Every structure is written in C-alpha cells, then in structure tokens.
Amino acid sequence: MRMVDLIQHKRDGGRLTREQIYYAVQGFTRGDIPDYQMSAFAMAVFFRGMDEEEIADLTMAMVNSGDVVSLAGITGIKVDKHSTGGVGDKTSLIVVPLVAAAGVPVAKMSGRGLGHTGGTVDKLESIRGFRIELPNDRFVRNVNENKMALVGQSGNLAPADKKLYALRDVTATVNSIPLIASSIMSKKIASGADAIVLDVKVGSGAFMKSYEDAKALASTMVSIGKSLKRRTIAVLSDMSEPLGTEVGNANEVAEAIEVLRGGGDTRLREICLTLAAYMTVAGGAYGNYDEARRALDELLHSGRAVETFRKFVEAQGGDPAIVDDPGLLPQAAVHVSVRAEREGFVQSIDAETVGVTAMLLGAGRATKEDSIDYSVGISLRKKVGDPVKFGDVIAVIHSNREQNQDIAERLIGAYTIVSDKPEPVPVVHSVIE
Ligand code: URA
Numbered sequence: 001m002r003m004v005d006l007i008q009h010k011r012d013g014g015r016l017t018r019e020q021i022y023y024a025v026q027g028f029t030r031g032d033i034p035d036y037q038m039s040a041f042a043m044a045v046f047f048r049g050m051d052e053e054e055i056a057d058l059t060m061a062m063v064n065s066g067d068v069v070s071l072a073g074i075t076g077i078k079v080d081k082h083s084t085g086g087v088g089d090k091t092s093l094i095v096v097p098l099v100a101a102a103g104v105p106v107a108k109m110s111g112r113g114l115g116h117t118g119g120t121v122d123k124l125e126s127i128r129g130f131r132i133e134l135p136n137d138r139f140v141r142n143v144n145e146n147k148m149a150l151v152g153q154s155g156n157l158a159p160a161d162k163k164l165y166a167l168r169d170v171t172a173t174v175n176s177i178p179l180i181a182s183s184i185m186s187k188k189i190a191s192g193a194d195a196i197v198l199d200v201k202v203g204s205g206a207f208m209k210s211y212e213d214a215k216a217l218a219s220t221m222v223s224i225g226k227s228l229k230r231r232t233i234a235v236l237s238d239m240s241e242p243l244g245t246e247v248g249n250a251n252e253v254a255e256a257i258e259v260l261r262g263g264g265d266t267r268l269r270e271i272c273l274t275l276a277a278y279m280t281v282a283g284g285a286y287g288n289y290d291e292a293r294r295a296l297d298e299l300l301h302s303g304r305a306v307e308t309f310r311k312f313v314e315a316q317g318g319d320p321a322i323v324d325d326p327g328l329l330p331q332a333a334v335h336v337s338v339r340a341e342r343e344g345f346v347q348s349i350d351a352e353t354v355g356v357t358a359m360l361l362g363a364g365r366a367t368k369e370d371s372i373d374y375s376v377g378i379s380l381r382k383k384v385g386d387p388v389k390f391g392d393v394i395a396v397i398h399s400n401r402e403q404n405q406d407i408a409e410r411l412i413g414a415y416t417i418v419s420d421k422p423e424p425v426p427v428v429h430s431v432i433e
Helices: 003-011 018-030 035-048 052-063 091-101 120-124 136-146 159-170 177-190 211-227 250-260 266-282 289-301 304-315 351-361 405-414
Strands: 079-083 106-110 148-152 195-202 231-238 246-248 334-339 344-349 377-380 393-399 415-418 428-432
Touching (some): 003 018, 003 035, 018 035, 018 052, 035 159, 035 177, 079 177, 091 250, 091 266, 091 289, 120 148, 136 148, 211 428, 246 250, 246 351, 250 304, 266 428, 351 377, 405 415
Parallel strands (some): 079 195, 106 148
Antiparallel strands (some): 246 377
C-alpha cells in the first residue's frame, strides 16, 4: 500500500477501507508517513468528506494508536460528558458532582484550556492544594468511594489525534466534520467511557457558529457512538452569549458552587440539569428524562450535590472550606465597574469578545507556555434580555493590572443594547440520540 494512492483515491471522491485508514493512521503515528502526506490526506477529507463507516474506522484507528484506559475496577455504567467548549463553560464542575450524587460513577479526564479561559483542570487548580494528577489506583478508588474523580489527561491517549490535530491547526483543516467528530470521539472512547453525553455548542462563542453545522457534527458523533456500541446523546446548546455570569477561573468555580446549592444563573442551571438528566438515564439511575430532572433538582436543593463536590475537592487535596466560603478562592486586587452607555435591552453579548478580554486579563493562555492568573476574570451583571438604564453596571472586571480602560472598552463593544426587548433564545436547542 502507498500513502500517495490513498490520498489520490480520497481526493477523487473514493471511499477508504478500514485497512487503508489504519495504514495511514498507524504509519503517521510511527513517523513513517510524513506530515506533508498526512496534511494532504486531511485536506482530501476536508473536501470529500467520509461516510459513517469510514469515520468510525478513523475513530478506532486513533483510539488504537495509544493507550486505552480500563475502568473495569469501577462498578456501574461509566458515563462521560464532553463539551465542544465555549466562553464561561463551567458545566463539568456542576454536572459531574450532580451525576455522582445520583449514584452514577464519573471517572473524568479533562483538558487544560488554550485560548479564552482555562479548561476545567485549570479552573479546579484555582482551589488551594487541589491535585489534578492522581495515580490510577487512587483515581479508581476515589470514583468507587465518592462516585467521582476528575484528573488531567495523562498517558498516551489517542496520540494519532494529538499529532493530526497539530497539523490540522496549521493547514486550515480543523473545520471538517469527519475530522472533528473522530477527534473528539477517539479521546472519549480511549478514556474508557461506556456512554457519552455531548454538549455541542452553537453560536458566536462556539466552534460551530451555525445551527446546521452544529447539528451535522452532533449527528456524526452520535452515529460514531452507535456504530462503536457506546450509547451517545448530543445536546445542542446555545453559545450566543457567555454561559452564566462568570468568565475566568476562580470566579467560575464560585459560580459552579452557587448552582450546586440550587441557585445561580437560570440558563446555566438548565443546561446542567439537561446534561445530567441524560447522563443519569444512560447510567441507569432513573427510568426516564422527566424522572431524572425531578430527582436531580432535589439533589441540588437538598445539598447532596454540593456535598459530593465538597468530598471530591477534599479527596483530591483541595481546601474544602472554599465550598462554604468561596471568598477563600484567589481574589484579584482591582474591581472595575463597566457601565452602560445607553438605555434599552441587552440584545447580545459577543461571547468571543468577552473570552478574548478575559484572556487579556490573564485568565487564559495565548500559548501553551503561558501561565494563568486564577483570580482575574469578568462578572457579567447584565445578560441577554435584561433591561438597562444609562450608567447601570453591565459588567465588573476583576484585574491585577492598574490600567483597565482597554478592557472596559472591549466589554462595552461586546454588548449590543437595543430599544426593543429581544425574543428569548432557548439554552437547549435540540437533542440528538
Ligand atoms: N476538539 C477536538 O478535540 N478535536 C477537534 O478536532 C476539534 C475540537
């Protein structure tokens, strides 16, 4: 077999066999197939696409390129969640303890963030003492005892994906549904999940800007899951404004705790309850979605969800006192109010602009080597649909810089304020299973 023939076959619209796909992925992982051929392959897939069987084969070839985590030591159906990411997305911090409180084990591996704000792992590291690396036996023991553990991605999971993603990033081939879907699903399957709930974000702050693209990605991932015998459900959710009111790291942990206590932002709570309901049904805790919603609501209000979070923080070496007093989390030195420059209703808040602004404060990484300042971020005091008067505080900047005028100007630019109240946009657009 020769890589050049395979590239040509795909370039001309042909379909690839399992054997051909494994040949490309294995050769590339070993270093026998050079970057330029793999880049050409990615471009051929970008233009010609792949059918369901090819995508499932590509996914499994990437899973088998490295280690596959065995969660056999954990009793019960292991359900994982994945979000395609967005600004202010702290859903894992809420959903994982909530699902664990319902008795469904969650052995979660999460990534660090590159871009806007930290990933789940970075956010948790804003808790003093929190250890994101656990030896495997301790990881399994924590899940069995507390029904949850959350660690950083370690080991050699789907190395082919890691290598291919780095090429895609610099060859304009990221935005291809077969490539994105196989990339995401390969990591979930390599992490040992039995069932997967995907949160596919749609809107200005998301990877997928249009509903049609997000739906196509979601359907592709659900069909990969089906063909690989992993129950997979995709929730399409709105990311046309940042999720919740906090964007940063420590402030997002504080917001997650508020939701775990049954309070917090309504839209954030709604998406978390939706994801948790699908996860707990897939995990066998409840018979159907409505029953799960009622039970999960009770877990938030009875304090059991926040208690699970407290135990989880303690079990991973973090200071559990932050749960009762989030003021113990890192705090910025300066808090600057940003005020509305006209009266009306908030029509939109450009999530991407808010994310970039938080990154400029130090809440995210522009490059892999950057370090994160956990204490800085943005609190959005007005959200889409809210009425505002001239001079109302629309946002607060938490900063460790002396000068924040440029940040305030960016935030004012992110808000669109109009005279007429906009039509509400639901946080959950649709569900594909
Ligand atoms: N996230 C991933 O993990 N892979 C992609 O290709 C895109 C987003």
